[in-house]
Amino acid sequence: MTEETPMSAATSIADLLAIGRDEATAIAAPDRPELTYAGLRRLVADTVATLNRLGIGRNDAVAIVLPNGPEMASAFVAIACGATTAPLNPGYRAEEFDFYLGDLDAKALVVERGSQSPAIAVAQARGVPIVELVFDPAGPAGAFTLEGSSAGTAAAPGIAVSDDVALVLHTSGTTSRPKIVPLRQRNVCASARNIRVALGLTPADRCLNIMPLFHIHGLIAAVLSSLGAGGAVFCAPGFNALRFFALLGEAKPTWYTAVPTMHQAILGRAERNREAIAASPLRLIRSSSASLPPQVMRALEETFSVPVIESYGMTEAAHQMASNPLPPRPRKPGTVGVAAGPEVAIMDEAGSAILPQGEIGEVVIRGDNVTAGYAANPEANAKGFTDGWFRTGDQGVLDADGYLTITGRLKELINRGGEKISPREVDEVLMDHPAVDQALTFSMPHDKLGEEVAAVVVLVEGGEAAEQELRDFVARRLADFKVPRRIVFLAEIPKGATGKLQRIGLAQRLGLSA
Known part of the structure; x- marks a missing residue:
């Protein structure tokens, strides 16, 4: 890219692609010459x-x-x-x-x-x-x-x-x-720039993409941010935990980005791939699109000896909104970091005021990466935008250092007889049990309370735990009304096409009611 059009000024993909040196690798793949x-x-x-x-x-x-x-x-x-x-x-x-x-x-x-x-x-x-x-x-x-x-x-x-x-x-x-x-050209370019800055990407970086490329995460975080930095993206034919460590050796990436379920599948095979991990030139690991359990973040950092950067994104923001910073700034497990591109604030339920730090409300954003509005949908736009702020539908809180904690999707909060319960809070307690590998808490219908707490659990390989044992474990840490009434054991938790766990509709899918 010429000095007249630095990446910070790129407002079209064509401009953004001009940064890479002619001879530098842009796109790579297994068993193929590089482009x-x-x-x-x-x-x-x-x-x-x-x-x-x-x-x-x-x-x-x-x-x-x-x-x-x-x-x-x-x-x-x-x-x-x-x-x-x-x-x-x-x-x-x-x-x-x-x-x-x-x-x-x-x-x-x-x-x-x-x-x-x-x-x-x-x-x-x-x-x-x-x-x-x-x-x-x-x-x-x-x-x-x-x-x-x-x-x-x-x-x-x-x-x-x-x-x-x-x-x-x-x-x-x-x-x-x-x-x-x-999403306009300027929206996606702004998001690619925000990710480049947050991760400190340079032409020396090489991303291993295992995310599906029909989803905003892979398109912008892996592909466009890499190309906007003049770096390379190595494109896997999809995610396969069995092949991941072989790809580490072939691609020699400096980073990869994935959803938490992918990270957990990778961790499940890490022990038998110690040599591949030791030989890897990874500089960082990124996680986004769903909350990363703090236990998984710690395990990733211990396994790969690199910082794990949890970020917060959504389609309407052309992906990234907030991100934990790189060292030496602190990463706070359980948070999605600080504003990383757009302005981030917390709004009250009525949409009448921005709340101070420490108060829980709806996460709202505004900035160059944010869509101007849904296509041909004035009703959704009226609900989704207030005074220039886009309402994410997520509930969260900003701490004194500006780090954002997502306490749940407003639509996913469990309303148990008027008591509002964050499913994520219950997930994290369940995952502290030594026999639990994955946990997903959700609402199930109740004839008197309206909704009751339920959870599905995947046990670690060889692990054993009874439903009552896990309920007692949660009861020692959380108030009684937050303890799951039902816990279902599954070999695998149902996921969407992008690997995200699906809370909404899970009770119906499993035929659960209290």
Whole structure:
């Protein structure tokens, strides 16, 4: 990048990609030659020109259904430089693709040549043009061409600029219809910059991406922040705890980012991979997208001998909002750190005042990385924004040093006869029991109290514990009304597509009521 356009001033992905040295590695993958920044910039120019020839331009939504890997990473950044990317989970069924392709008003669907995805038949039925991504498995990681039929003339050709929409993603829709979150070029670039600063990323850094690339965490925290620092991203074909340590040896990353369930799976195999850990050049480990139990943070730091940086992110913020700082500043287990980009504050329930430090309320944010609003949804925007602040839906508290503790999702708080219980508080106590590997607390229906406390538990390998034993263990640490009425033992806790544990709807899924 030239001195006239430092990364701090980059407000488009094309500008951001200009920082890397021509000969430096941008994208890598197992058993593939690496793609340099010069190659990536050529790929961007060729991709935008091809899209324009196919009648696709800036702010046209392009749905992308590709497996995890280098082509998904490069397709995201290259297509985003000339259109609006809409990555979709390849694991969706036809009915889900039908909803998303219709809701997005997609101008095209990008799939790998030879793909058997049900999205193809859905797109054909809807009249959405199919664009095939073609690549050479022996060629540089992430290099591809696009092939398809022209759908006319692009209304807005050329390279995308600051106010063009780079990325649209849907909210999870756990309790309501999924909402479309449009993120402009300047939003995603601001978030990538915030992550680069928080982690001290430089061109010498190399990220091992194991996150799915249809989710904001992998797209921005792993891919875009690495490229915005002039560093490299090594793209795994998805997360596999059995292969993780082999990838450490091949990729030689300086950091990786993941959700807590992935970290726990890695820890489960760490003991038998001591040599790979000792040989690893890791500088830090990052965790985000769900609360990291303090026990897991301690175990990771003891195992890998590097700092674990817990961060706080969400789609509407183009990912990062807060982050624990790097040493020598303190990391506070159980917190998500300090504001790391946008302003972070705590608002009262009525939305009428910002609360002082030490008081619990709703976490609100504002800044360059935050979406301007949901697409075509005035009701959600009226509820989601107050006096310029975006209301996250998370309950939290700021301490005297400005560190933020998330006490729970407001929708996930358990209301037991008027007593409000934070599921996370119960999780952390359960996980202190030596036989417990994972725990997830949630509400279950109760005919008199409205809601009662329940939990699912995964025991450590070879561990033993009875339900009453765990209830007694919690009762010694927490008030009686917080003690789970039911504890269910499972081999694995149900997770969403991105690896996040699912509290909402779990009682119904397990057929529980009190």
